[in-house]
Amino acid sequence: xxxxxxxxxxxxxxxxxxxxxxxxxxxxxxxxxxxxxxxxxxxxxxxxxxxxxxxxxxxxxxxxxxxxxxxxxxxxxxxxxxxxxxxxxxxxxxxxxxxxxxxxxxxxxxxxxxxxxxxxxxxxxxxxxxxxxxxxxxxxxxxxxxxxxxxxxxxxxxxxxxxxxxxxxxxxxxxxxxxxxxxxxxxxxxxxxxxxxxxxxxxxxxxxxxxxxxxxxxxxxxxxxxxxxxxxxxxxxxxxxxxxxxxxxxxxxxxxxxxxxxxxxxxxxxxxxxxxxxxxxxxxxxxxxxxxxxxxxxxxxxxxxxxxxxxxxxxxxxxxxxxxxxxxxxxxxxxxxxxxxxxxxxxxxxxxxxxxxxxxxxxxxxxxxxxxxxxxx
Ligand code: GDP
Ligand code: MN
Numbered sequence: 564x565x566x567x568x569x570x571x572x573x574x575x576x577x578x579x580x581x582x583x584x585x586x587x588x589x590x591x592x593x594x595x596x597x598x599x600x601x602x603x604x605x606x607x608x609x610x611x612x613x614x615x616x617x618x619x620x621x622x623x624x625x626x627x628x629x630x631x632x633x634x635x636x637x638x639x640x641x642x643x644x645x646x647x648x649x650x651x652x653x654x655x656x657x658x659x660x661x662x663x664x665x666x667x668x669x670x671x672x673x674x675x676x677x678x679x680x681x682x683x684x685x686x687x688x689x690x691x692x693x694x695x696x697x698x699x700x701x702x703x704x705x706x707x708x709x710x711x712x713x714x715x716x717x718x719x720x721x722x723x724x725x726x727x728x729x730x731x732x733x734x735x736x737x738x739x740x741x742x743x744x745x746x747x748x749x750x751x752x753x754x755x756x757x758x759x760x761x762x763x764x765x766x767x768x769x770x771x772x773x774x775x776x777x778x779x780x781x782x783x784x785x786x787x788x789x790x791x792x793x794x795x796x797x798x799x800x801x802x803x804x805x806x807x808x809x810x811x812x813x814x815x816x817x818x819x820x821x822x823x824x825x826x827x828x829x830x831x832x833x834x835x836x837x838x839x840x841x842x843x844x845x846x847x848x849x850x851x852x853x854x855x856x857x858x859x860x861x862x863x864x865x866x867x868x869x870x871x872x873x874x875x876x877x878x879x880x881x882x883x884x885x886x887x888x889x890x891x892x893x894x895x896x897x898x899x900x901x902x903x904x905x906x907x908x909x910x911x912x913x914x915x916x917x918x919x920x921x922x923x924x925x926x927x928x929x930x931x932x933x934x935x936x937x938x939x940x
Pocket of ligand 1: 617755
């Protein structure tokens with residue numbers, strides 16, 4: 564789950580990271596009121612899940628409350644990379660001497676956290692890491708020992724910070740790491756981390772991404788979700804606890820469990836077939852969830868559908884009911900093959916065959932059935 568800048572900044576402020584004074588607004592008059600209270604120049608910042616707002620017109624500097632009001636009129640309702648602006652963060656404007664990028668994420672290859680800095684700010688980290696990895700300085704962090712002061716000092720030296728700046732940076736980096744750990748984050752980045760002309764270090768923009776699978780233990784964080792920033796598909800998947808990932812291929816791949824779904828994807832790939840999506844409707848799914856999973860899968864307009872179920876916690880009868888409901892409501896309008904084993908499979912298979920669906924005896928057979936239809940046509 565992504566957090567908005569204002570939410571991220573507020574969390575970091577609780578850890579002692581300096582942030583500008585400011586407040587979030589949902590109406591033009593709110594913007595005016597906040598700007599008046601802050602006095603002087605303010606920055607209006609569109610709160611959308613998209614990055615690179617600066618270039619897209621989502622970050623505007625206002626000289627006073629009048630101009631802030633005028634700019635807010637233009638910004639509310641504006642579209643930024645597919646996201647509609649409904650909240651604006653009004654921050655006091657900060658004068659900038661230098662800008663940096665500071666981020667922490669989990670390196671999947673090293674299987675440990677990694678802290679990163681760059682003197683290239685103002686560019687999305689993902690973009691930076693992909694296009695010019697040499698501009699990012701990375702230090703792996705031992706997951707049990709945690710981030711060590713000497714490691715942060717190493718980063719500071721690399722950023723060519725002086726003593727006063729280094730002292731502030733060490734504090735901020737250690738606290739950012741603590742926030743990352745304590746809140747089960749997948750990503751914590753400050754971009755830009757700036758040095759003001761008077762030498763003070765401030766976070767001017769933060770982006771935190773929380774691990775959805777850890778949210779159940781943190782109701783306080785779950786409440787920060789902004790449903791207006793989700794696509795209808797993402798919302799549906801979350802409400803029904805379905806793991807849905809859109810992919811570029813042509814076959815929908817549904818399974819009850821991520822492992823089974825991944826194996827099925829791999830087997831399709833071995834036949835030269837790419838999946839249109841990865842849909843894991845999880846253990847113990849009932850008919851309604853299966854039906855919803857099929858709706859999500861079909862929205863990608865696949866040429867065929869493969870449903871792979873191993874009923875342990877999942878009652879195959881329920882899965883069959885979901886599939887039949889999808890058939891009745893014409894959600895399933897392309898060739899479908901079902902592989903089904905486990906709890907109540909015999910009964911469920913019978914019902915599916917009666918309704919004209921194709922059953923495969925094994926995953927291998929299901930994949931071959933798909934291959935015969937996709938590769939050879
Ligand atoms: P992003 O483009 O979505 O990452 O939005 P940011 O909040 O990072 O803002 C983009 C850029 O706008 C920053 O890198 C700064 O250069 C500039 N900016 C943001 N806030 C201020 C501010 O208070 N004062 C000044 N002078 N520039 C700012
Ligand atoms: Mn930024």
